[in-house]
Amino acid sequence: MSSGGSGGPVSVPAPGPSTPTRDGAGVPRPDLLDGTASTHLTRLVRDTALRAGVGADRIAAVPGVDDAALAGELNRIPLRSLVRLWELLARTRTV
Numbered sequence: 750m751s752s753g754g755s756g757g758p759v760s761v762p763a764p765g766p767s768t769p770t771r772d773g774a775g776v777p778r779p780d781l782l783d784g785t786a787s788t789h790l791t792r793l794v795r796d797t798a799l800r801a802g803v804g805a806d807r808i809a810a811v812p813g814v815d816d817a818a819l820a821g822e823l824n825r826i827p828l829r830s831l832v833r834l835w836e837l838l839a840r841t842r843t844v
Contacts, residue, residue: 785825798838
């Protein structure tokens with residue numbers, strides 16, 4: 750599942766023999782996972798934020814953290830979305 754520049758999940762092929770890490774000239778390619786987070790970690794932080802009292806509307810405003818995006822175990826979520834969840838969680842006061 751891939752979504753252009755909308756901030757949704759990113760599908761990244763697993764490194765392997767068919768995914769070269771260097772281009773034809775031997776120059777290293779950028780890591781395809783850079784700038785992304787796993788759905789497992791993103792789901793954990795999102796669910797913790799909800800339990801801590803962050804409003805569902807505030808979480809819904811974060812791109813790529815809806816149930817559909819997090820359902821794919823191999824999807825990658827933009828790192829900026831995970832950071833935004835952490836920020837919301839950090840600003841939540843719990844008793």
